[in-house]
Amino acid sequence: MTSTDMPRPKPGVLDIAAYVPGRETVHGAAKVYKLSSNETPLGPSPKVAEAIAAKNADFALYPDGSAHVLREAIGRAHGLNPNNIMCGNGSDELLGLLCQTYLAPGDEGLFTEHGFLVYKIQIKAAGATPVAVPDDEGLTADVDRLLGAVTERTKIVFLANPNNPTGTYIPVSEVRRLHAGLPPHVVLVLDAAYAEYVRRNDYEAGVELVSNHSNVVMTRTFSKIHGLAGLRIGWMYAHEAIIDACNRVRGPFNVNSLAIIAGAAAIGDRAHVERAVAHNDLWLGKVTEALEGLGLATTPSVGNFVLVHFPETPGKTAAEADEFLGSRGFVLRRVAGYGLPNALRMTIGSEEANLGVIEALKSFMASTS
Numbered sequence: 001m002t003s004t005d006m007p008r009p010k011p012g013v014l015d016i017a018a019y020v021p022g023r024e025t026v027h028g029a030a031k032v033y034k035l036s037s038n039e040t041p042l043g044p045s046p047k048v049a050e051a052i053a054a055k056n057a058d059f060a061l062y063p064d065g066s067a068h069v070l071r072e073a074i075g076r077a078h079g080l081n082p083n084n085i086m087c088g089n090g091s092d093e094l095l096g097l098l099c100q101t102y103l104a105p106g107d108e109g110l111f112t113e114h115g116f117l118v119y120k121i122q123i124k125a126a127g128a129t130p131v132a133v134p135d136d137e138g139l140t141a142d143v144d145r146l147l148g149a150v151t152e153r154t155k156i157v158f159l160a161n162p163n164n165p166t167g168t169y170i171p172v173s174e175v176r177r178l179h180a181g182l183p184p185h186v187v188l189v190l191d192a193a194y195a196e197y198v199r200r201n202d203y204e205a206g207v208e209l210v211s212n213h214s215n216v217v218m219t220r221t222f223s224k225i226h227g228l229a230g231l232r233i234g235w236m237y238a239h240e241a242i243i244d245a246c247n248r249v250r251g252p253f254n255v256n257s258l259a260i261i262a263g264a265a266a267i268g269d270r271a272h273v274e275r276a277v278a279h280n281d282l283w284l285g286k287v288t289e290a291l292e293g294l295g296l297a298t299t300p301s302v303g304n305f306v307l308v309h310f311p312e313t314p315g316k317t318a319a320e321a322d323e324f325l326g327s328r329g330f331v332l333r334r335v336a337g338y339g340l341p342n343a344l345r346m347t348i349g350s351e352e353a354n355l356g357v358i359e360a361l362k363s364f365m366a367s368t369s
């Protein structure tokens with residue numbers, strides 16, 4: 001049999017570079033600290049385990065396809081109409097669903113140069129053309145450049161705010177300016193996966209923009225501050241017309257029964273979220289300061305992770321630092337795939353993990369070989 005006899009994926013699929021998740025483990029270290037995927041060291045709310053134990057869900061039955069209970073809980077927690085909310089198997093699913101719904105071959109999808117890799121993958125999977133737009137010098141989204149890249153073929157614009165892996169954000173005034181400059185038929189997707197962590201008066205996740213316009217979507221996740229990455233729960237808030245269109249495309253039971261119960265319990269526990277924010281506030285500051293003290297540049301972050309820049313000097317590179325940290329059980333994220341070959345992304349972890357990384361990097365920077 002020759003390869004021409006084989007089924008051939010549609011054009012574009014084999015150009016996709018598959019997403020590489022943060023490493024989970026390393027060999028040889030006695031204890032492993034996973035700081036590669038921006039999960040929370042606090043874990044989920046204790047209310048999650050209670051709700052799962054109490055609920056007695058019948059797993060022989062299909063889940064509620066509209067995830068009604070979860071949408072109601074999200075609506076209550078955020079003061080939003082549940083009819084404008086759709087839940088997904090992680091927000092990744094929703095990002096893909098938006099591409100499948102709004103992009104056809106020939107269309108263009110925009111995202112920022114160092115933006116989340118899922119956008120590019122999903123734009124290509126929809127058969128459309130991905131367009132990466134350069135950031136400014138501070139690795140921050142540049143609204144003028146984004147608007148300058150819009151053509152009549154542009155159908156969707158993705159903005160992670162704050163962005164992963166840079167940790168940078170743009171203020172609500174800039175998001176509004178971006179929206180105002182887009183033609184009304186272009187969907188603006190505001191990916192606010194880290195919104196809860198941001199402590200800036202000029203930041204907004206996007207609720208107001210969605211509420212006032214029919215072409216804006218805000219996506220959120222339970223994977224980060226809510227500590228439920230393993231259950232895969234995300235949601236989006238959008239105009240009814242967008243929800244209606246995506247509802248036609250999505251899988252009918254895309255959110256499982258366990259996720260619905262757990263998510264509804266997690267989002268009601270405001271105190272747990274506040275603990276996670278307080279932990280992050282404290283340690284993001286301490287870690288950043290300590291890294292700078294070791295002579296390592298960092299990009300100012302408003303998320304639960306920090307981008308650390310390494311010199312290109314042999315012996316001191318990001319790749320070598322990654323190796324060194326890994327052998328001591330500290331798993332960070334290489335970000336060469338994001339166009340940042342000289343940096344590592346570190347998730348803010350437990351006190352023990354954070355101090356361990358700092359200690360290890362101190363040895364790394366001091367070593368002469």
Ligand SMILES: *Cc1c(COP(=O)(O)O)cnc(C)c1O
Nearest residue numbers: 090091092116164193221223234
């Ligand atoms: C982690 C992350 C998400 C969340 O993805 P899930 O599929 O909900 O786990 C979305 N966007 C960005 C930018 C992220 O970093």
